Amino acid sequence: MRNSLSAFILMLASTAAFAGESHQYIIERTIPGAQNLTPAELKSISQKSRAVLESLGPEIVWQQSYVAEDKFYCVYEAPNKEIIAKHAKLGGFPADKIVEVSGIIGPQTAAQ
Template structure:
C-alpha cells in the first residue's frame, strides 16, 4: 500500500498538552475507523508549528478525505517513493 507524508500547518501545536494531543489523536482515529481499514495512521512528528504525519493509504484522495472529515489541515501531501536509513549505505 502506498505511504504518504502529510504536512499540517498548525501554529503553536508544539505547545499543546498531552491531553490535547490525546484528544486530537482520538478524533483522527474515530474518522479512520469510519473510513475502514484501507487507510492507516502510522505515526506523527509534532514540531513547534507543524505536524508531519505518516499514513498508509490507497491514494491521495483518501488522505484528503480524512483531513476534511477530521478537521485537520493537510497543507502538503507527498507520496513516499522510497525509504532509506543507515543500512542503505551498507554493501
C-alpha cells in the same frame, strides 16, 4: 542470509498485493503552536483522528506523526491521496501537503 532477505522481501510484496494497492504518504499539517500542545490536547486530536479513520475503513492506516514547531508531519498508508484528504476534511485537520513516499533510506542503506 541473502536468500532469507529475498524471501522476506517477496513475502512483503505478496502481502501488499493481497491487501490491495497501498502506498505510504507523508502529510504536512500547519497547526500554530503545535509544539506547545499539552498531552491532553494531543490525546484529543489522536482520538478524533482515530474515530474518522474507523469511519473510513481499513484501507487507510495512520502509522505515526511527528510534532515539530508549528507543524505535524504524519505518515499514513493508503491507496491514494484522496482518502487522506477526505480524512483531513472529515476530521477538521489541515493537510497542507500530501506527498507519496518514493523511497526510504537510513544508516542501513550505506551498508548495502
